[in-house]
Amino acid sequence: MFPLCLPMAVEQIPDGGPERSIFSIHEAWTGLRPMSLSASTARVPNGWFCRAVGSCGVLLLLASILLPGTASPQDPEMLENVVVIGQRAPGIDPLSSPTPVEIIGGTALEAYGGESTESNLARTLPSYNLNREPISDEASVVRPALLRGLPPDSVLVLVNGKRRHRSSVITVSSATAPGSHGPDLAAIPGIAIERIEVLRDAASAQYGSDAVAGVLNFVLKQHPDTQVAEARWGRTYAGDGDRWTLAGHAGVQLADQGFVALSLERSHQAPSTRSVQHASARQLAAAGNAWINDPGYGYIDHPYAQTWGTPEGRGDWKTMVNAGLPFGASTEIYGFGNWHRRTVENGFFFRNPARRGGVFSLGDEVLLADLSANPTAVRCRSGLTPDSGDWSGHVAAIRRFVEDNPNCYWIGTQFPGGFTPRFGGDVEDVSYHAGVRGTLPNDAPLLSGWDWDLSAGMGQHSVDFFMERTINPQLLALGRELPTSYRVGGWSERDWIVEGSVVGRLDVGAAWPLTVALGTEVRNERFEVVAGDFNSTFVDTRPGGLREQGFGIGTNGFPGFQERTAGAASRTAQGVWLDLSTDLSEELFVHGALRHERHESIGSNTDGKVAARYDLSDEIALRASVGSAFRAPTVGQASIEKVITQFVPDLGDLIDIATLSVDNPIAILKGAKPLTPETARSVNAGVVTRLAGFTVTLDGYQIRMKDRIAVTSEFDLSEGDKAALREQGIADADAYARVKFLTNDFGTTTQGVDVSAERLIAHGNDSATRLHAVLNWNRTRVDGTSTLLNAGETLAAERGVPRWRGVLGASHERGQLTLSGRLRLYGPFTNVYYTSDLSSAREVGTHALFDAEVALRITDGLTLAVGAENLFDTYPPRTDARDGETVGLPYLRRSPFGFDGGYYYARLRWER
Numbered sequence: 001m002f003p004l005c006l007p008m009a010v011e012q013i014p015d016g017g018p019e020r021s022i023f024s025i026h027e028a029w030t031g032l033r034p035m036s037l038s039a040s041t042a043r044v045p046n047g048w049f050c051r052a053v054g055s056c057g058v059l060l061l062l063a064s065i066l067l068p069g070t071a072s073p074q075d076p077e078m079l080e081n082v083v084v085i086g087q088r089a090p091g092i093d094p095l096s097s098p099t100p101v102e103i104i105g106g107t108a109l110e111a112y113g114g115e116s117t118e119s120n121l122a123r124t125l126p127s128y129n130l131n132r133e134p135i136s137d138e139a140s141v142v143r144p145a146l147l148r149g150l151p152p153d154s155v156l157v158l159v160n161g162k163r164r165h166r167s168s169v170i171t172v173s174s175a176t177a178p179g180s181h182g183p184d185l186a187a188i189p190g191i192a193i194e195r196i197e198v199l200r201d202a203a204s205a206q207y208g209s210d211a212v213a214g215v216l217n218f219v220l221k222q223h224p225d226t227q228v229a230e231a232r233w234g235r236t237y238a239g240d241g242d243r244w245t246l247a248g249h250a251g252v253q254l255a256d257q258g259f260v261a262l263s264l265e266r267s268h269q270a271p272s273t274r275s276v277q278h279a280s281a282r283q284l285a286a287a288g289n290a291w292i293n294d295p296g297y298g299y300i301d302h303p304y305a306q307t308w309g310t311p312e313g314r315g316d317w318k319t320m321v322n323a324g325l326p327f328g329a330s331t332e333i334y335g336f337g338n339w340h341r342r343t344v345e346n347g348f349f350f351r352n353p354a355r356r357g358g359v360f361s362l363g364d365e366v367l368l369a370d371l372s373a374n375p376t377a378v379r380c381r382s383g384l385t386p387d388s389g390d391w392s393g394h395v396a397a398i399r400r401f402v403e404d405n406p407n408c409y410w411i412g413t414q415f416p417g418g419f420t421p422r423f424g425g426d427v428e429d430v431s432y433h434a435g436v437r438g439t440l441p442n443d444a445p446l447l448s449g450w451d452w453d454l455s456a457g458m459g460q461h462s463v464d465f466f467m468e469r470t471i472n473p474q475l476l477a478l479g480r481e482l483p484t485s486y487r488v489g490g491w492s493e494r495d496w497i498v499e500g501s502v503v504g505r506l507d508v509g510a511a512w513p514l515t516v517a518l519g520t521e522v523r524n525e526r527f528e529v530v531a532g533d534f535n536s537t538f539v540d541t542r543p544g545g546l547r548e549q550g551f552g553i554g555t556n557g558f559p560g561f562q563e564r565t566a567g568a569a570s571r572t573a574q575g576v577w578l579d580l581s582t583d584l585s586e587e588l589f590v591h592g593a594l595r596h597e598r599h600e601s602i603g604s605n606t607d608g609k610v611a612a613r614y615d616l617s618d619e620i621a622l623r624a625s626v627g628s629a630f631r632a633p634t635v636g637q638a639s640i641e642k643v644i645t646q647f648v649p650d651l652g653d654l655i656d657i658a659t660l661s662v663d664n665p666i667a668i669l670k671g672a673k674p675l676t677p678e679t680a681r682s683v684n685a686g687v688v689t690r691l692a693g694f695t696v697t698l699d700g701y702q703i704r705m706k707d708r709i710a711v712t713s714e715f716d717l718s719e720g721d722k723a724a725l726r727e728q729g730i731a732d733a734d735a736y737a738r739v740k741f742l743t744n745d746f747g748t749t750t751q752g753v754d755v756s757a758e759r760l761i762a763h764g765n766d767s768a769t770r771l772h773a774v775l776n777w778n779r780t781r782v783d784g785t786s787t788l789l790n791a792g793e794t795l796a797a798e799r800g801v802p803r804w805r806g807v808l809g810a811s812h813e814r815g816q817l818t819l820s821g822r823l824r825l826y827g828p829f830t831n832v833y834y835t836s837d838l839s840s841a842r843e844v845g846t847h848a849l850f851d852a853e854v855a856l857r858i859t860d861g862l863t864l865a866v867g868a869e870n871l872f873d874t875y876p877p878r879t880d881a882r883d884g885e886t887v888g889l890p891y892l893r894r895s896p897f898g899f900d901g902g903y904y905y906a907r908l909r910w911e912r
Helices: 046-066 106-110 117-124 279-286 391-404 473-478 635-639 665-669 719-727 791-799 881-885
Strands: 101-105 128-130 145-147 155-159 193-199 214-220 227-236 243-254 258-269 312-326 331-347 422-439 451-468 485-507 513-530 567-583 588-599 603-615 620-631 642-648 653-660 678-691 694-711 738-764 767-783 804-814 817-826 829-832 841-844 847-857 862-869 903-911
Touching (some): 106 117, 117 128, 567 635, 767 791, 791 829
Antiparallel strands (some): 101 193, 128 145, 227 243, 243 258, 567 588, 603 620, 738 767, 847 862
16 A cells, blocks of 8 residues: 555665665666655644545556566666765765755757757756746747756756856746756756756855755766767647757877767757737738738748747857866876757747837827938928827828828838837856865874875856847937948856865774765956947937937837946955764764855855764665755845846837836835845655655755845836936936846745656667656745835735646657657746736646657667657647737746747657
């Protein structure tokens, strides 16, 4: 009988003492390793708990009945089990760790249709959510991902155990992670990864700032005798969104025992579209505007004036090098680094040639520019209304007025069918890390035989934003033909770190060998804003000029960064830490960590953590941890200023919304305060066990955060506010309709459970079946009442991602043929289309997507695979006319599995 309401997990502990090995079930296909269990000491409602565990148990028992067999005691494809993250005691594997750790093999991340590393990680790890971000400005360039419902800057990313730099992109426009400033995982080539170690536990006491939700450690390949080449291609069922990837990896022996491993990847992502015609474009076409449906008109997309879909990704190059060289008998020099570049481009909202404010209209009047030498704000006020009911008559009336007033000009002369801006960014990422490590001699004083490590690293990420098919109306002051391509500026993030550590054992009594690790580090982060080019930032400030006439300021859609906001800011942090662990008995292992950090201009913080594992028997173990964590606000979050264009359904139009820095006087007037560190308290507790041939784990957790950082609601600007901004020298203040800024005046409590189960069934005759199931249930609650977040932001934080997610899979191998299937489950969530308009929220039920693959091993080193993701072409629910067809999107915008539908692919892999 399966104990449905008892947290369980399974471990195989072989004979031979404390060195443990893990029984892997489905690693060859998915690479997902068993997780430790850690269930929160907070009370968990028995109803959903029993249903979740019970459903999983029934499913797995049925599978074991339908596929009888005997579990193989050895998995020949099993990965090296010792993990780097979680604690610093030697010889710890995922199931002997006192905190939840799992290993995802690199081959698992490549066994998909060609998506990026971050996308494949989201499909393998249910607690990792990655939404597609169409028409979301910078969030389309670097997609924000959430672990355990917390934003990407609450997850620390390591490469080979060393802290990786964050990206330069602050995702102000993201609905699920507003204001977050996390790393760019798309820069890491999947073919370079040996495995990913996932620590799902607060770890600031061990690794410092950012490790609130957990840690991702990317371990790079280092085998000198491995060569891999792979080609992938795929396309959506609709016939668009083509993606191809060519990748290679080669390891070369260096000297006697050294190595150099080089990985290279080249890929291209064609755009997709799932649009219907934009409502105003349909109306214009019906009124006689022939430009809307003319394929030769180059300023809008055809056949749709506005497209929704996967952004185009071109020029995507990724490289990674990893090297090590012994130096003497007990010392090694090591290093690794990467270079990456890509261009991402996406569409924006359609600009109606009759009613787009600041370009074609001013309120309920056609907007015409006075281009005379001594302009006035009223000379070209025609009194004509922007009525598109009869387009020919509308244009004829404007032309008659212009003929009578030759100094007046209508932008519709150049753009009679309106325009749809294209927004994109050129991304470049470079990093390198080098160090020397070794073992102290046995006769060294105090630290005899201890391991030591000294290293330094630097990483830089930059994005250069551009706009196409758009205009800066202010340039009419320089000529009537407006340019349509702009470089609007960019962001750059540069981080460096220097660190040193020693690890060794102290004998504290015969029964208590104490592992001690201590270290120190200094790191610096520098964020820079690069101003846009002259055309993107020009403002006509003459008395009676285009600004006073009511024309928009800056490139329409994403105004260029002004010189006043350009510049760099930096901050240095120092930290010291101590890590202790020991076996108090054969059954009880304990671990503790303490870390003190001081951040320049922010202050000091001390975090601690205690964890323990207790083996009840050879088949059941309990583990638990409790600790504190924090995240310091980044210098980019403190200084960011930018303007975006957003569609507001109540107005039925596009408006410009400015994100101001927290020290901007207008932001202060609206309630902004200096950002302070986020703090958290985390509790985990649970069990690991083996039952009926299955390795089962269950993790429960609670993370209570205070002073979370996010973007506020939007605040209307009065004429007095705009006048005050102009007095500060902010020439583009008149373009701002609303403002917002970053704040941390609220807290959240996140609770959840992770369940994992797997089994290998050997049938004989060179045949075996692997089964696995993983499930995450997660709930975030906003604590208290925020004075700066509206109900829409609160709802998006609490319900913007699925309440639960699961992956059920099976792989059957017989001879040279492997058949694989995967069921991806997405629980209910709330699609918040406009956070400023709660009536746009839409409840979405459970969805199931099925993936399938057939792989044929042609020779010992060559494998051909064909498959499909979302085999049955599942789409999210359709939108209603108000929130969808008005802007041309027939499906819900915030779907966690996108709205491209089914995708088929082929993959050819050679390895030796």
